[in-house]
Amino acid sequence: MSRIAYVNGQYRPHRAAQIHIEDRGYQFADGIYEVMAVRGGVPLNVEHHLTRLRRSLGELRIEGAPGDGTLRTIVAEIIRRNRLRDGIVYIQITRGVATRDHAFPMGAAPAIVVTARRMKGVPAEVRQSGVRVKLVPDIRWGRCDIKSVSLLANVLAKQAAREAGAFEAWLVDDQGLVTEGSSTNAWIVDGEGNLVTRQLDNAILSGVTRRVLKELLVETGRTVIERPFSVAEASGAREAFLTSTTSQVLPVVIIDDHPIGDGRPGPVTRDLQHRFQEYAVMQR
Ligand code: PMP
16 A cells, blocks of 8 residues: 655645755754654554644744644544554644745745654564663754754764664763763663653753653652763663653663663663553553
8 A cells, every 4th residue: 555645735645745845844954843653543642742843833933833633633644544553653844935045934834744654663672682872972953852853963873873883872962961862862770769861951852752751650659850961870870771752661771882780671671661561552
């Protein structure tokens, strides 16, 4: 079955779907996006994703995008038309099409693309064994809280990780503090068994998985400390893991060449993986 994409009000065969060459997303990366997980044909955490999408649009002052009701309908329709069971839905909204000029154009309507794709997710063996991350300098801009399509620094960081045989890059600011991954949030477990992850500020994206996990953690009685942690702290941590829509909760067992704990996923991470999995099943 051929894939179907939504582009500016129309459902088109994926191969034939097009946007204008003067779309500001293409020329300036002047746009935002969201990635939602789909399990059993149901999109997960839609409310949280739409809240973040609305915030990103607001911060960039992109006006005139469809409301939440319309976006929910498009998401449901793109899942239906693609007969998607397990995978992701991608939503991108740019400031629209206009003659190239840096300043905001007058009267341009936002351009909207929604696509769906099958995705198996991280293989079970990798979930079990954990992954390696590579430390990479964080050279991104000052508004990483906006889920902007301007991802060049993230692309370079991920590529550096892949070339080093690592699953993800953990980005390190000029004070030696880990901000987040190139497409994931970063967590450690300290000596007292507390969870540590950076506070929400302009240096990181407010991950939906991070948010859900924080809520799930309330039941465990474990404390979540939201503060920056250093590379040294991460290397000496009892456990480490990363979170994202596509990775869920994934143990980090080596940072650069340094094993974390005994080099195997620890009990806290395992428990959280399990809890997150159950939560995802319950949402369906
Ligand atoms: N940080 C960055 C830079 C990301 O791109 C992502 C993935 N969207 C995340 C964190 C994790 O966010 P989420 O849990 O919403 O997928």
